[in-house]
Amino acid sequence: MTVFLVGAGPGDADLLTVRAARLLARADVVVHDRLIEPSVLALVASNAERIDVGKEPGNSVSQSMINELLVSLGRRHANVVRLKGGDPFVFGRGGEEMIALREAGVDCEVVPGITSAFSGPLAAGIPVTHRRLARGVTVVTGHCADDDDGYFRRLANPDLSLIVLMGVGHRARIARQLVEGGLDRDTAVAVIESAWTERQRVTRGVLHELGALDVASPAIIVVGPCAALDVAALLADAASAY
Numbered sequence: 001m002t003v004f005l006v007g008a009g010p011g012d013a014d015l016l017t018v019r020a021a022r023l024l025a026r027a028d029v030v031v032h033d034r035l036i037e038p039s040v041l042a043l044v045a046s047n048a049e050r051i052d053v054g055k056e057p058g059n060s061v062s063q064s065m066i067n068e069l070l071v072s073l074g075r076r077h078a079n080v081v082r083l084k085g086g087d088p089f090v091f092g093r094g095g096e097e098m099i100a101l102r103e104a105g106v107d108c109e110v111v112p113g114i115t116s117a118f119s120g121p122l123a124a125g126i127p128v129t130h131r132r133l134a135r136g137v138t139v140v141t142g143h144c145a146d147d148d149d150g151y152f153r154r155l156a157n158p159d160l161s162l163i164v165l166m167g168v169g170h171r172a173r174i175a176r177q178l179v180e181g182g183l184d185r186d187t188a189v190a191v192i193e194s195a196w197t198e199r200q201r202v203t204r205g206v207l208h209e210l211g212a213l214d215v216a217s218p219a220i221i222v223v224g225p226c227a228a229l230d231v232a233a234l235l236a237d238a239a240s241a242y
């Protein structure tokens with residue numbers, strides 16, 4: 001009787017861990033989010049029950065209801081998989097679910113996944129750290145842009161790549177606060193929509209244009225000099241020169 005909190009990776013089923021694929025194949029029940037790709041769900045045992053708790057505006061299952069559901073399923077079934085996009089502990093509320101299960105006395109194990117925070121930029125040929133361009137990375141939720149204290153002003157740092165999840169709806173405010181915080185308004189930005197899916201789209205620009213870019217969720221926003229790189233294209237160009 002175990003609930004496995006499993007990271008599904010960013011999209012493509014080939015980016016699951018071997019452990020995740022094995023658990024999906026032998027699950028009794030799979031409780032999943034909205035962003036899980038059909039190719040990943042295709043790996044679920046055909047006789048397993050699937051429960052979509054996807055959080056869509058106006059049709060949301062609250063986190064406490066999800067926790068209760070996991071506890072009751074965990075008490076009734078041998079193998080319950082709670083499947084989450086990317087990594088379960090990166091903005092996935094996996095920590096809260098694990099605490100709720102443990103408090104209820106239900107065994108719970110967590111299986112890491114490839115987070116979209118890093119694999120999204122990579123899909124666009126953007127290394128999030130690069131010698132002389134970025135010494136490190138800040139990963140943050142765009143929801144902080146709503147805070148009255150102008151949170152993003154404090155994140156303005158030209159030495160770091162800034163990676164924003166759930167930031168599309170807040171992109172104008174994010175850009176404004178970063179410029180107010182001292183970041184050059186011509187700092188490179190990239191937005192990677194639906195990375196590692198057939199719908200993947202990459203849009204590049206500079207910081208002061210971010211609010212005007214025509215982009216939609218789910219997407220990763222990268223701010224910083226690395227956002228201008230496309231290593232894959234550089235390699236392709238170099239290869240075609242010979």
Ligand code: SAH
Pocket residue numbers: 010011035084085086087088089090091092114115116117120164165166167192193194195196197217218219220
């Ligand atoms: N646990 C997930 C993040 C959950 S928060 C992870 O580790 O990736 C949901 C946000 O993640 C989305 O709003 C979007 O910003 C980002 N995201 C998840 N999958 C994505 C994908 N395939 N392409 C682009 N962004 C993605």
